[in-house]
Amino acid sequence: MAARRARRDAWLGYALVGPSLALFGLVYLYPVAYSAYVSVFEWDLMTPKRYVGLANYRELWSPEFGEVLVNTACYSGGVVVLALGLGLALALLLNDRSRLSAGLQACIFSSYIVSWVAVSLLWVWMLDPQYGLVTYGLRLVGLRPVNWLGSPSVALWTLVLVTVWKTIGYPLVIYLAGLQAIPGDFYEAAALDGATGWKRFRFITWPLLSPTTLFLVVTLTIASFQGFDIVKIMTQGGPITSTMIYVYYIYEQAFQYFRLGRASAAVVIFFGLILLLTLLQWLVFRKRVQYST
């Protein structure tokens, strides 16, 4: 009787997750599998696919692709480090219930919900080396204007800064939630023992925030790895290839040069990379994260 009931419950469970599972398979698993299939063909979307084995992967083994990987790592690393650091600093500053803090939190978070396209266009204008607002500001204080988007050695870091400006509200809000989950007793006990500001942060706040930090590192890394819109609008991968990051590279191979096979091979590698990165972060942090108090 009980077994029958359990079986019935199981069926009900499958039936309930079925629709979303089907959708997940259709718009996520199927495309990934299809990319893996296309990655062993040469295909330009016009003439029939030609089987080439692993040639697409071999072609990716090139300095050009290496540069894309380095660019992506720099962009992603820069965004994660800066967004985490600044997000935490802002969260510590604004972690009170005053009206000013609430107002500032809302202001800072607002850029997070604005569309990437609008933000990118806005910054293109502000950073114009001849008549942008930022250039104007620099001239006012007697500094030489910087060619933010036109110089190959600067452009990638400009994108990092704009991305941090855009996404900073996200780590801020998550860190605020993390801070508010730390019981006040700890700080009281620490105060009794004579712990000062830095020590309280080092031995209470930071360790107890580690699950939050792990969560942010994983989500920010994956999100910044998938950066595309900002490149598409602000630099299109240029100057030369200095801002060619991974997803834009895939887009360019597929829809500018119509090398669907090579692009798909890059997708497969990307899938593996993200999987690996997530596993690695999970393994490293699992030991060091304190989940319960």
Place this chain on the structure above:
Amino acid sequence: MRRMLAVVLGLMWVACAGPAAADPIVAQFWYSFGGKNREVTEAHIKKFNESQSKYRIEGTFQGDYFQALAKIRAAAITKTAPAAFHVVGEALPNLWQAGLLESMEEYAKGPNGTDLADFVPGLTQAGYFDYLGKKPAPLFAVPFFRSTPILYYNADMLAAKGVKVPTTWDELRAAAGKLTVREGDDTKVYGFEVPVDWWFWYGLLHQAGGSLMTADGKKAAFREKGQEALQFWVDLVNRDKTMKQPPGKDYSAWEVANTDFINQRVGMIFTSTAFLNYMTENAKFKVGTAFLPAKAKAAVPTGGTYFVLLKDAPTPQKEAGWAFIKWMTEPEQTISLSKATGYMPVRLSAVNSPAMQSFYKDNPNYKVALDQLKTAQRFPFSPALFDIQREVIQPNLEAAVLGTKTSAEIMATAEQKANEIIGKHDK
């Protein structure tokens, strides 16, 4: 309740089906114009639909030429492609060879045909392509919104500095020097600006006396003259510091150049005749236009787009597409399209019409591109052309101007890659 439902459903069916007999044949047309030219295109589509009741064209904006091309190729796979679209000339050999395009011979010579002899020779498919000694392809592309690059200059600025309109590379270089205004390290006004782009490079290549391929199309042959062309930009940007390289890729850079010109941050630019109307309307100074300056010879590429029909579309829709193409290229429409944009009229009878002749008299700028056609250079009808343009030349020019590679290195690598692509297509 049930009866009520039946009535509602019945009404819905009637509403959806409509009176079957009078239904026009609906066909899709994808285009690549934003801004002002989009309005012009949409207005003409509307006029076509109102001019007759047999066909109805639905136009959709699909991003710039290259974005639209990606969508076309993706749509062709999923059999959702439109009956008609327009495409840049360089992409045509590829599309034709892959069998995507419908031959228009039958349409053009059929009962609803058009007068092919009346098309401006330099603007037709035959005028655009060099068939490299092989048999010409049948008619599959009809000119629509065709252009050439021209030299735009700020006539007030040139007059104030006593600068003559340049006609050679050397004169251009000297003029750019005289027009440049510096304040300390800051350049307030640049003498010259042009997107470091395939199309303008192709013009310079031919002006220097070169060509993209050998006469039989079996080898790339642009190394030496292509380098001379590229080095001209490098010298202007880095040695003279009188040319601004507009940042951004593809049409982003074009927009920057246009905006700088209108805002008087630059004295002279090369860009398409397509922007003539836009410049004239937005500039607060006298806009002058001239032929591109010459080096070994005067030369200019043509550009803009061609109408094509997709082979996979159902026959009635292709007929609708053809009717639209035929109508859009009739003298009356080609005149109004040209006046509203700056693209060239594609019909001889339109060019010679009293309306157009008196328009040219009042607006001589509009005639420059047309007159310049006598120095127009063809493009090789090679399936490698598009890959050479998009993958070999376009993304690599910039590195020379930004100083990370020399023009010699770039052109040596480019020619080698181009030969690999040609070899692949020859197989």
